[in-house]
Each structure stands twice: as C-alpha cells, then as structure tokens.
Amino acid sequence: MAHALRRPSVLPGFNLALGFTLVYISMIVLVPLAAVVVKTTALTLSQFWDTVTSPRVMASYRLTFGASLIAALLNTVFGLALAWVLERYEFAGKRVVDALVDLPFALPTAVAGIALTAIYAGNGWIGQFLEPLGVKVAYTPVGVLIALVFIGLPFVVRTVQPVLHDFEAELEEAAATLGANRWHVFVRVILPALAPALLTGFTLAFARAVGEYGSVIFIAGNVPMVSEITPLIIVTKLEQFDYAGATAVASVMLLVSFALILAINGLQSWNRRRYTRTH
Numbered sequence: 046m047a048h049a050l051r052r053p054s055v056l057p058g059f060n061l062a063l064g065f066t067l068v069y070i071s072m073i074v075l076v077p078l079a080a081v082v083v084k085t086t087a088l089t090l091s092q093f094w095d096t097v098t099s100p101r102v103m104a105s106y107r108l109t110f111g112a113s114l115i116a117a118l119l120n121t122v123f124g125l126a127l128a129w130v131l132e133r134y135e136f137a138g139k140r141v142v143d144a145l146v147d148l149p150f151a152l153p154t155a156v157a158g159i160a161l162t163a164i165y166a167g168n169g170w171i172g173q174f175l176e177p178l179g180v181k182v183a184y185t186p187v188g189v190l191i192a193l194v195f196i197g198l199p200f201v202v203r204t205v206q207p208v209l210h211d212f213e214a215e216l217e218e219a220a221a222t223l224g225a226n227r228w229h230v231f232v233r234v235i236l237p238a239l240a241p242a243l244l245t246g247f248t249l250a251f252a253r254a255v256g257e258y259g260s261v262i263f264i265a266g267n268v269p270m271v272s273e274i275t276p277l278i279i280v281t282k283l284e285q286f287d288y289a290g291a292t293a294v295a296s297v298m299l300l301v302s303f304a305l306i307l308a309i310n311g312l313q314s315w316n317r318r319r320y321t322r323t324h
Contacts, residue, residue: 125243157260205242248309
C-alpha cells in the first residue's frame with residue numbers, strides 16, 4: 046500500500062542520485078583537500094609545528110581571520126540595511142543600486158584591489174584627505190579590512206533579499222495592532238525570521254574573506270608581521286618551492302575555517318529549529 050502511494054520521481058532513484066552526488070563532491074572537493082593533507086606528511090611533526098607557528102605565520106593568521114571576522118560582521122549589519130532599503134522602498138536609481146551590489150561578483154579581484162588602492166592611497170581620491178588627519182588606510186590592516194568588506198557585501202545582501210521579499214507584511218501589521226512599536230516589531234518579529242539567512246550570509250562572507258587574495262595584496266602592502274595575509278604566505282612558499290610548508294599552512298587554514306563554518310552551521314540549524322517550534 047505504501048509503495049502504491051509513493052509519489053513518482055522525475056529524477057533517478059535515491060541510490061543513483063546519492064552515488065552521483067558523493068562522487069562529484071569527492072572529485073571536486075574532497076580529493077584536492079586530501080592532497081593538501083597528504084603533501085603535508087612530508088614534514089615531521091616538529092617541522093610542521095615550527096612552520097605553522099612561526100611568528101610571521103602567526104601574525105598572518107591573526108590578520109586574516111581577525112579581519113575576515115570583522116568584515117563579515119560589518120557586512121551582516123550593513124548588508125541587512127541595504128537589503129531592507131532595496132526591498133521596502135522605491136526611489137530613483139533603485140535598479141542601478143541593485144545592480145551595483147553584484148559588482149564585486151563580476152569584477153576581477155585584481156581590478157578591485159587596484160581600484161581600492163587608487164582610492165585610499167596617500168595621493169588617492171579619499172586617502173589624500175585622510176592622511177593629513179593621521180588616518181592611513183592603504184598598506185595597513187585597515188586597507189585589508191576595507192577590501193574584505195567590499196568583496197563580501199553581496200553575499201549578505203543576496204541571501205537576505207529573498208527572505209525579506211517573501212516576508213508576510215501581515216505579521217508586522219498584527220504586531221503593530223497589538224501595541225508593539227517599530228523596534229519591537231523588528232526585534233521580535235522580523236529579525237528571528239531573518240536570522241537563518243543572516244547567518245548564511247555571514248558564513249559565505251567570512252569564507253570568501255578568509256581565502257581572498259587578489260583584491261587584498263594590492264592595498265595591503267604585504268608588510269611582514271603587519272599587513273601580510275595567510276594566502277600570501279602560502280603563495281610565497283610555493284614560489285620558493287617549499288610545497289610542504291605551503292600545504293602545512295594551508296592545512297591549518299583549512300582546519301580552522303572548517304571548524305568555524307561547522308560551528309556557524311550548527312548555530313544556524315539550532316536557530317531554525319527554535320524558530321520553527323515557536324511559530
């Protein structure tokens with residue numbers, strides 16, 4: 046009886062679809078990552094530890110992960126605001142603004158880095174006014190942060206926009222008729238519904254920022270112990286034919302990134318279940 050009531054599927058059966066999925070993920074994701082780990086085994090444990098904990102590499106970790114985290118948080122806040130404006134208001138030039146959001150997706154990262162450097166350098170359009178005030182952006186960690194914010198903003202906006210578009214206005218109106226002010230409507234009604242999308246956008250922006258290279262190296266200045274990012278350390282070791290050292294640093298980045306993204310995904314899953322139970 047259960048077999049007779051089973052809905053027919055347009056796609057192949059579960060076993061075939063699952064097998065294809067696992068093979069595809071293995072070839073595209075798992076095999077390259079496994080190759081990184083295997084290459085690292087050329088180092089002894091002490092050599093591995095010395096490589097990944099050297100002062101220069103540790104400084105790059107702090108800059109890469111710290112700037113990526115701050116950039117993702119900033120993009121979450123301002124990406125939500127931008128998505129809200131694009132979905133809730135009509136204004137002249139709205140389509141142009143909406144198209145500009147996707148510009149970091151289409152723009153080559155090297156072009157983005159050159160453009161940001163031209164703007165924030167000491168003789169740039171904005172930098173020439175900031176440096177007399179003692180604010181130096183280009184060739185500092187601040188420049189790295191600005192580049193990461195630039196490339197990560199679209200991930201939050203495009204993740205939140207569909208949720209805002211489908212959000213039922215009746216829920217806001219019902220809360221308002223019950224006496225809730227605008228702030229309470231936003232915090233108690235809208236924000237819980239947007240939380241999963243915001244966490245997804247944050248995760249995507251953070252993951253992109255951690256691995257970003259092209260748009261950062263131009264504006265960072267790449268000063269060791271100051272503005273040198275971890276991807277540049279890896280590229281430098283590859284240019285020096287230190288493949289084991291490069292894969293060792295890459296393995297640490299892989300491990301930390303995976304742990305952080307796994308934690309964020311767990312938080313997202315918990316929040317989704319909590320929202321489903323309360324609604």
